[in-house]
Amino acid sequence: MNSTDLAVLADGLEKRYGEKRALAGFDLAVPYGTVYGLLGPNGAGKTTAVRIFSTLIRPNGGRAMVGGFDVVDQPLNVRRSIGLTGQYAAVDEILTGRQNLEMFGRLFHLGTKRAKARAGELFEQFDLVEAADKGVKEYSGGMRRRLDLAASMILAPRVLFLDEPTSGLDPRGRNEVWNAVRDLVAQGTTVLLTTQYLDEADRLADRIAVIDHGRTIADDTPAVLKSTVGGDRIEVICRETADIPAAVKVVARVCEGEPETDDADRRVSALVTDRVAALTEVTRGLQDEGIEVEDIGLSRPTLDDVFLRLTGHRTEDDIDAQKETVA
Amino acid sequence: MTTAAVETRPGPMYWAIADCWTMVRRGLLYYVRQPSTIAWQLGFPIVSVLLFVYVFGSAMDIGGGDYKDFAIPGMFAMTMAFGFMNTAWMIAIDKEKGVTDRFRSMPMAPSAVVSGRGVSDVLSAGIDLLVLAAIALVVGWRSDGSVVATVSAFVLLLWLRFSLIWIGVYLGLLVPNQEAAGNLFAIAFPFGMISSVFTPPSLMPDWLGAIAMWNPVSSTANAVRELFGNPLPTGDSWIEQNALLMSVVWPIIITAIFLPLAVRKYQRLSK
Numbered sequence: 001m002n003s004t005d006l007a008v009l010a011d012g013l014e015k016r017y018g019e020k021r022a023l024a025g026f027d028l029a030v031p032y033g034t035v036y037g038l039l040g041p042n043g044a045g046k047t048t049a050v051r052i053f054s055t056l057i058r059p060n061g062g063r064a065m066v067g068g069f070d071v072v073d074q075p076l077n078v079r080r081s082i083g084l085t086g087q088y089a090a091v092d093e094i095l096t097g098r099q100n101l102e103m104f105g106r107l108f109h110l111g112t113k114r115a116k117a118r119a120g121e122l123f124e125q126f127d128l129v130e131a132a133d134k135g136v137k138e139y140s141g142g143m144r145r146r147l148d149l150a151a152s153m154i155l156a157p158r159v160l161f162l163d164e165p166t167s168g169l170d171p172r173g174r175n176e177v178w179n180a181v182r183d184l185v186a187q188g189t190t191v192l193l194t195t196q197y198l199d200e201a202d203r204l205a206d207r208i209a210v211i212d213h214g215r216t217i218a219d220d221t222p223a224v225l226k227s228t229v230g231g232d233r234i235e236v237i238c239r240e241t242a243d244i245p246a247a248v249k250v251v252a253r254v255c256e257g258e259p260e261t262d263d264a265d266r267r268v269s270a271l272v273t274d275r276v277a278a279l280t281e282v283t284r285g286l287q288d289e290g291i292e293v294e295d296i297g298l299s300r301p302t303l304d305d306v307f308l309r310l311t312g313h314r315t316e317d318d319i320d321a322q323k324e325t326v327a
Numbered sequence: 328m329t330t331a332a333v334e335t336r337p338g339p340m341y342w343a344i345a346d347c348w349t350m351v352r353r354g355l356l357y358y359v360r361q362p363s364t365i366a367w368q369l370g371f372p373i374v375s376v377l378l379f380v381y382v383f384g385s386a387m388d389i390g391g392g393d394y395k396d397f398a399i400p401g402m403f404a405m406t407m408a409f410g411f412m413n414t415a416w417m418i419a420i421d422k423e424k425g426v427t428d429r430f431r432s433m434p435m436a437p438s439a440v441v442s443g444r445g446v447s448d449v450l451s452a453g454i455d456l457l458v459l460a461a462i463a464l465v466v467g468w469r470s471d472g473s474v475v476a477t478v479s480a481f482v483l484l485l486w487l488r489f490s491l492i493w494i495g496v497y498l499g500l501l502v503p504n505q506e507a508a509g510n511l512f513a514i515a516f517p518f519g520m521i522s523s524v525f526t527p528p529s530l531m532p533d534w535l536g537a538i539a540m541w542n543p544v545s546s547t548a549n550a551v552r553e554l555f556g557n558p559l560p561t562g563d564s565w566i567e568q569n570a571l572l573m574s575v576v577w578p579i580i581i582t583a584i585f586l587p588l589a590v591r592k593y594q595r596l597s598k
Contacts, residue, residue, distance in 0.1 A: 054432045057597050090425030094360050099353075106349045109342065109436040109541065135360065151429065262448040 007032045007067060007159045007190040008053055014061030015214070016046050022048040024214035025062070030192055032158070035185050036206030037222075038194040045214035046194035047087070050163045053192070054084045067159055083152030083160040087098070087167055089144035090151075091136055097147050098132045104151045122150040126180055142173030146180050153184065160184060162193045166200060178203060198301070202226075210310060217310050221317075226301055228309055233299050234278050235269040240294040244268060250285035254278040266294070343436040350443020354417075354451065368413060368455055372406045373462060379525065380466055391529055392558025399468040400480075400557050401524035404457055404548035407488040408519040412450050412511050414495025419508035422500065431596065441593060452488040456481060463533040471556030480554035483574050487547045490578030493585035500592040523548050529562040540566050543577035550574035 008030040015023040028034045055075040067081030068085040105115025126146045210218040251259045255270035272278035387394040528539035549570035552559045561567040
């Protein structure tokens with residue numbers, strides 16, 4: 001693919017902080033019109049990459065192009081082509097929503113009249129009309145992020161960077177932001193999204209690059225990535241160890257491949273394709289056989305499963321979480 | 328959605344000024360959105376004026392002249408000295424909340440982030456001085472100087488405040504967050520107080536008096552006392568005899584040191 005067809009291109013990107021290599025030969029190619037998810041644990045280099053693409057920091061090596069412009073040599077052109085929404089809602093809390101958007105509009109050199117008009121349009125688009133003249137302090141988390149997104153969209157940029165756009169939001173706020181992002185995508189904006197959540201990437205992204213230790217370790221569609229970790233699993237915990245062989249037979253009717261068993265936990269688990277059908281079938285089968293179960297359920301592959309499969313190590317977060325659980 | 332074309336006709340100089348003005352408007356909107364801002368900035372000086380004039384005033388003997396007329400110009404200088412905390416505080420909040428990064432990712436004039444802060448802070452300091460001067464007039468303070476001398480005194484006060492913008496920007500970028508910026512009071516307090524603001528340094532122990540005399544805040548305080556025609560009990564040390572000169576020179580020295588440091592610190596954000 002010609003580099004001019006790409007919204008974002010990273011070629012062997014390097015970024016060092018002292019001894020630490022935040023990016024170690026990072027490659028990425030995002031075609032126009034796609035939503036690209038950059039998935040990885042804390043400290044994997046996702047934010048560093050986005051900060052280089054948005055001209056906030058300079059790389060130590062390699063090349064990065066955004067909208068056809070080099071981020072180091074043509075930062076002003078890059079800044080005219082992008083929108084950036086970072087991990088915090090980067091808006092002025094003391095001002096009203098309208099004062100914020102008009103200020104940013106003027107700083108994008110729209111002139112006062114057009115800055116006002118554009119702010120009005122964006123309040124409509126991001127469903128903030130009623131809140132426009134309230135102080136941002138009174139906004140909910142989801143509203144702040146939407147205002148932040150609106151500020152990123154003032155020039156209707158071709159490329160939008162979203163750095164963990166829903167971190168710290170409750171489920172309702174996440175949905176608000178996801179809907180807003182989907183609308184932008186429908187209008188043709190190219191989006192590069194970083195996230196720690198597989199489901200977020202799954203819902204929004206056409207394609208996902210998995211990043212670890214500053215390097216891309218996988219780059220594919222969500223469906224293919226999930227299939228590498230095996231998709232959904234059904235899990236049955238039997239009450240009696242003696243029932244395990246019978247339970248295996250029931251589970252084997254619906255699953256792909258051989259069910260796995262764990263005698264200590266009295267657990268039978270297996271991969272399934274149709275979640276709901278599998279759950280119904282297995283529940284009925286166990287009842288028919290008169291097998292008593294302690295628990296039955298479905299689990300989806302997590303980011304950690306992807307990581308474990310791709311890297312052979314768990315995410316740092318997960319190790320910490322395990323320590324906490326043990327403690 | 329309208330496609331918002333970018334106006335590129337005017338040159339970079341035009342945008343440096345236009346963007347600076349947009350940032351100044353932002354600072355001024357704070358007074359409208361949050362009028363308590365001014366109370367926060369002036370709370371300490373106002374309480375000090377009332378405390379020193381009405382509570383301690385009668386017990387204060389500075390060796391000639393009314394203590395109130397000595398203390399009030401000092402209070403003006405102290406308010407300017409404390410001003411660097413406001414600058415640092417605002418810079419630290421913008422940095423912590425990602426607002427600085429938003430500005431830096433936009434096609435605006437990069438200088439406007441700092442120049443806008445500076446102009447807006449000097450304007451704020453002007454508003455602070457107006458309010459303080461009004462209170463001072465109410466409690467009976469007067470300038471006996473000519474109109475030119477009186478105006479020059481206020482210009483000198485703002486000149487000190489201007490130079491402290493760079494210390495404020497530097498420290499605001501240096502501290503990790505807003506909370507740490509609040510702790511800068513630990514620096515501001517001795518900087519404002521170990522000076523000729525409340526007491527002539529000649530009445531302090533020698534070593535402390537020497538520090539106080541050479542404090543830039545003292546030079547500005549003594550210079551404006553001279554211009555206002557207020558009592559000015561000074562010793563015969565060179566620094567105290569040349570307050571007017573030094574009130575012009577100190578801010579130049581401060582700017583010469585901290586402007587490059589602040590600019591360097593700002594540029595290092597992209598490291």
